[in-house]
Amino acid sequence: MKCLGLLPLVALWTPGLAQEPVDAALNARIRAEALERSQILATLHPLTDVFSPRLTGSPTYKAAADWAVDRFRDWGLEARLESWNFGHPGWANERCAAHVEAPYKAHLGVEVVAWTPSTRGTVRGEAYLLKVPEEPTQAELSALFEASRKAVRGRVVLAGAPRELPALNPSPRPPRLTDEALARRFDPAAPEPGPRPQPTRRAGALPAREAEAQLDAFLVASKALARVNDAGLRNGQVRAFQNRAYDTAKAVPTLVMRHEDYGRMCRVLADGPRVELALEIANRESKGGLGYNVIADIPGSTRPGEVILLGAHLDAWHTATGATDNGASAAVMMEVARIVKALGVQPARTLRFALWDGEEHGLLGSMAYVAAHYGTAEAPKPEFGQLVAYVNMDGGAGQVRGLTMFGPAQGSRVLRELLAPFQDLGVRGASATRNRPPKALTGPSTDMSSFTSSGLPAMGVVQDGLEYFEYTWHTAIDTLDRVPPEDVKRTAAVLASVALHLAQRPGRLPFFSKETLPPAPPEPAR
């Protein structure tokens, strides 16, 4: 790779009206490299089509991580794997087929829940609808188990009535964020939104994970043949996650079935006849045990001990190839590294790239990295003060529309000014939040929280949703063809510019002082 040497970039800043200097010449070069000579799709193809599934602990995840290390090195970065203790075996599905054999004939749209066991070849059994209440109490669950212990034996247990879904999507999301919504979101005078409201549960209800674990234990103890869950999603989509015990002995073979097939089966069962199923599930466990973060550096020239960290998780659910969650983001971050090296720019501060493992299992890889390198504001490790900014991406393949940072208003003002030259690409601004989440998150989250919960400076990419939440997020059709090339190219251009400007600017990106940093919130009950 050609190296142009370090130009005195600071001298090229063109101040204009904004307070924050912006290097227009650098931005022009970044745009040309990102938009006209993009390599993102060439990066994304092996990550998704070849080295998938990328389930934490699996050999195919490790192969993807190894490939990423090699690629970073090809581009001239210092790259390595950093392992952490996952503590569970690897798991992969290798064969999965499900049929209704009577009273009608149909093959069924299903995916396997990870870390559940195989069937012994093709097994046959009668479907049994176990009417698990929504958010059961311990008393309800115990009564249900007592009443159905004999009935589930040798049966394929349908876990709960089909979800009520309207026949027509009542509120389809627009694929792009509107300028009006973004203007409100990025208005510096707008009040900060409060923390995301936690879903309320029925009084006396068992925690969801506890109810799930009890149901699985009941099905194992009662010798149920298999378990089937309603996917409960529109238009045939299926998401399958994991047996949270990560132990195939603690569950029966478990499928998630598309809502259309599950609903039909339940409606026929309600008429009275026996519904006979044939299932074949072959899974393979492997040694596993470790998770692997990919870490790659472009060392800073004059301030190598100050780090701009760009990260995205590389692991993915196993039912597809994790293209929009989160291969596209991993490929964007790799593309930022490639662009910086292709331009031959050596930044003043260190640019570090991180592809996290274990995000889908509770932000495990990024949590392990933060624990190992940074600690928390309250119990810092030596590197704690080195992190100038962490940039996280995990919102699908839609293009960047702005940034939202955990930090003070002065920080988001800097970001807004760095983003201003990208208005023509649809970028609209930045916002700041003082919301410091607890470490033990209960709802959907992303690796940014591993940093913000520790009191570290971090920002997330605000992205267009496209059809992410309806169709590709965690589903069995999350494949490369769902990544719009222009979207990811634009995002790479914008993040390369932001990263380089943050690495080059005379001062660090403004962050909270010890005095203004929001304190760690109490950890929620699980």
Add this chain to the structure above:
Amino acid sequence: MKCLGLLPLVALWTPGLAQEPVDAALNARIRAEALERSQILATLHPLTDVFSPRLTGSPTYKAAADWAVDRFRDWGLEARLESWNFGHPGWANERCAAHVEAPYKAHLGVEVVAWTPSTRGTVRGEAYLLKVPEEPTQAELSALFEASRKAVRGRVVLAGAPRELPALNPSPRPPRLTDEALARRFDPAAPEPGPRPQPTRRAGALPAREAEAQLDAFLVASKALARVNDAGLRNGQVRAFQNRAYDTAKAVPTLVMRHEDYGRMCRVLADGPRVELALEIANRESKGGLGYNVIADIPGSTRPGEVILLGAHLDAWHTATGATDNGASAAVMMEVARIVKALGVQPARTLRFALWDGEEHGLLGSMAYVAAHYGTAEAPKPEFGQLVAYVNMDGGAGQVRGLTMFGPAQGSRVLRELLAPFQDLGVRGASATRNRPPKALTGPSTDMSSFTSSGLPAMGVVQDGLEYFEYTWHTAIDTLDRVPPEDVKRTAAVLASVALHLAQRPGRLPFFSKETLPPAPPEPAR
């Protein structure tokens, strides 16, 4: 069923401003029966969940037709099957599983093409991308066959490059027709739209069916293991139709694969490695031979020889349960019959209900019925003059928004006035067309054409599209839960009212005279 006897309905007409008398009391009773005591879902459940697939010639179609006859009889109608010569065996898929075994592991979203053969248990072979050009000429196809005869032997042949689909749907359809669009469509002063433009084909291209037949013959002769087509649809949807030879000897085992899986496989193949597939397809042929239309009558009291015919096809593609195509419409027509009998109204003219078989194979059932009973305007049978109006429904489960009739402007004016009391339910009007299609249709069509091509009075229900064309039309997820109950209830109410008013009005619905009937157009080349 209670019979109120025939009230002198004509005396109840309340003329108002409109020229066409409308029976408001009758409409109120129809609304109550249709909207508050609906049985549509109870009708649709067996038709879709229990007696499916409803592929023409199959035992499950016959079971659905027999059930419909019984149900009509339960309601007090004179019902029967009328058979016609389908000329092909019955066919059903009973088992279908497809996996990539190397270099990656994945189970694949596939459906089987009807009237293609089974595999011998699970068979294994390497994928081979046969680069069939779009719309090939004979020379191109022959050259392709010559060059790939050896390569396809024992292989799973992927028939053509993956379709280019944008990652984001560029023009999602709104689920409901707008009032503005309907006002334009039903404006009596609007010029009539011309006949639907025929798709243009590349110069010198073989007709699509001929190219398909040659490809199938080549694969059989070359001993290919199986054939796989790209579904080419968004969001994992799959449509599988038939081998048009209706002869399992004339094709290899053939699957349609969801675009996401097909695309991944082709991208990996392009890298060079062998892609190993395992396929298991078990189909069952049955005697077949006959198609069965369901015909049910409510005989007219004073003008039994004048017929209002309401029809919808009952047959469906085999990959799902044909709920929106066209079970919902069949259930609506059955519900109209139930409502009329429940109200105890005996109409002056005969109300006849027809559930057609073979629509998906070229309007075969309705064509056979028209040929047997009516003939054409140019070669009429004795019943030709008896048909006052045919009402067809085949546009998914979306509610009625109006009617479009093959007939003169005076006819659509009558319909507009009969529909006016249903403005509050979203009904907006009616239009007339002079477009008489050829009998040999080349594009998408419906049973209405069997009537209009013969010069018979017919109308179609204009419906909201909902998500029909994107998701449920001919796909593997066309199940009962995609039918919005309020939509089909409203349609049944409106069609019951229109049918009864047409049956009771003093004069026949205005139609073309012999002199004004558009002549039969020339038949297109196939």
